[in-house]
Amino acid sequence: MAQNKARRARLTTVDWELSRLGAQYDLAMSAFKFDEARELQERIDVLEQERAELAAALPTSAPPPLAVPVPIVVASRRGRRRLRR
Secondary structure (H helix, E strand, O other): OHHHHHHHHHHHHHHHHHHHHHHHHHHHHHOOOHHHHHHHHHHHHHHHHHHHHHHHHOOOOOOOOOOOOOOOOOOOOOOOOOOOO
């Protein structure tokens, strides 16, 4: 249980780092800094592999329960006074 908690925490950290590196990669590519972008892509590849391994090691969670429909009550117009303009 504690090991799964540690894996989930690491997975969250890896996701955050991937997001940050992805933004840096986009900036490097738009600035035509291809060497920097290549280095960032290598780091992204390593983290994506680690993310896949962490996700595979974690137990799958149960699907969320289905939403229960909420009945809608429509009030009848009988008994209401109509406003005239």
